[in-house]
Amino acid sequence: MKLASKLGLIAPLAALSFSALAADQVKIYNWFDYTPQATLDGFQAETGIAPTLDTFDSNEVLEAKLLSGQSGYDVVVPSDSFLAKQRQAGAFQPLDKSLLPNLGNLNQELMTVLEGSDPGNQYAVPYMWGTNGIGYNPEKVRAVLGDDAPVDSWALVFDPANMEKLAECGVAFLDSPSEILPGALHYLGLDPNSTKSEDYDAAVAMMSKIQPYVRYFNSSRFLNDLANGEICVAVAWSGSILQADARAQEANNGVHVEYRIPKEGAQVWFDLMAIPKDAPNPAAAHAFINYLLKPEVVAEISNLVGYANPNAAATELVNESLRNNPGAYPPAEVQARLFTLKPLPMAAERVRTRAWNKIKTGQ
Incomplete structure (x- = not known):
């Protein structure tokens, strides 16, 4: 009997062991370098459900897959602003909270915040959260810009004078309009959620001046390149920068990487687990989400991927070096300067999108 036909039998029995689903599989679509193999192995050992993981590197890629219909996935992980419009488009099915007994471990203040993109928290469960900012190699940046390099400011990458010098050691940007343009608008004193074409014209004008000095726009390559010393700066996600430093330390290659949230303010985001409307195995999807809500499980994910998690019961289990890192867990005064994205x-x-294409092509 297929899992879909079992769902009606198991839904009323919240206490039923998920091991009853042992013959089944769960297909997961998550960001790259975001789901440790140990997590997948632990889930299979506990439930008997075999996980299959595919990865993506931008919200735009995930959205195209979701909105095309019949994605074939049971669990997907969009960011909060994208989930809001995907939910409105009918891309997800409501959660059966009777199958998620570990929901109580989540930070309830955060859940209230997330109601802005998911009223009543009906469709999604938070996975990790972080910021967009500047990852850099202190030694290489100091060599080209001196001791007073503005590593805590967007001016490091948006000022052509700085970028011309940094081009010597290599600068990378994420390849995503929703990840980069809001920060550019904010730096210009404009609304990061602007709907005005003239605001995007201003962002294009600014970024066109630095475009010749950008080595590449890519949402995955930068991680290893920073860790190996191939580039000296990346505008990217907080946890990925911390991962780059961890890889450098493991390789003992003499490279050190640091992360800064620009003093002008930056984007904060939340990645959320949701179940597509046409998911083949929704009960297995619930089992996987519930497993990741266990404090000891999600704490170890944070320790391995370098991102803060929304699980209040897990905080004390997160490595002290991570939970005390202001780049991963920003203090209150930094949080006050962060902004969230809204669906446009x-x-x-x-x-x-047109503005981003102009920037990338230099036209």
Whole structure:
């Protein structure tokens, strides 16, 4: 009997062991370098459900897969602003909270915040959260910009004078309009959620001046390149920068990488686990989500991937070096300067995408 036909039998029995699903599989679509193999192995050992993981490197890639229909996945992990419009498009099925007894471990203040993109927390469970900022190699940056390099400011990468010098050691940007343009707008004193074409024209004008000095736009390559010393700066996600430093330390290659949240303010985001409307195995999806809600499980994920998690019961289990790192767990005064993204109207999305293409191509 297929899992879909079992769902009606097991839903009323919240206490039923998930091992009853032992013959089944769960297909997961998550960001790259975000799901440790140890987590997948632990889930299979506990439940008997075999996980299959595919990865992506931008919200735009995930959205195209979801909105095309019949994605074939049981669990997907969009960011909060993208989930909001995908939910409105009917891409997800409501959660059966009777199958998620570990929901109580989550930070309830955070869950209230997330109701902005998911009213009533009906469709999604938070996985990790972080910020967009600047990862850099202190030694290499100091060599080209001196001891007063503005590593705590967007000016490091948006000022052409700095970028011309940094081009010598290599600068990378994420390849995603939703990850980069809000920060550029904010640096210009404009609304990071702007719907005005003239605001995006201003961002294009600014970034076109630095584009010749960008080594590449890519949302995955930068991690290893930073760790290996191939580049000296990356505008990227907090945890990925911390992962790059961890890889450098493991390789003992003499490279050190640091992360800064720019003093002007930066984007904070939340990645959320959701179940596609046409998921083949929704009960197995619930089992996987519930497993990741265990404090000891999600704490170890944070320790391995370098991102903060939303599980209040897990905080004390996170490595002290991570939970005390202001880049991973920003203090209150830094949090006050962070901004979240809102879903843009379709017309504004097109404007933002066109602006990004102009920046990348230098046209």
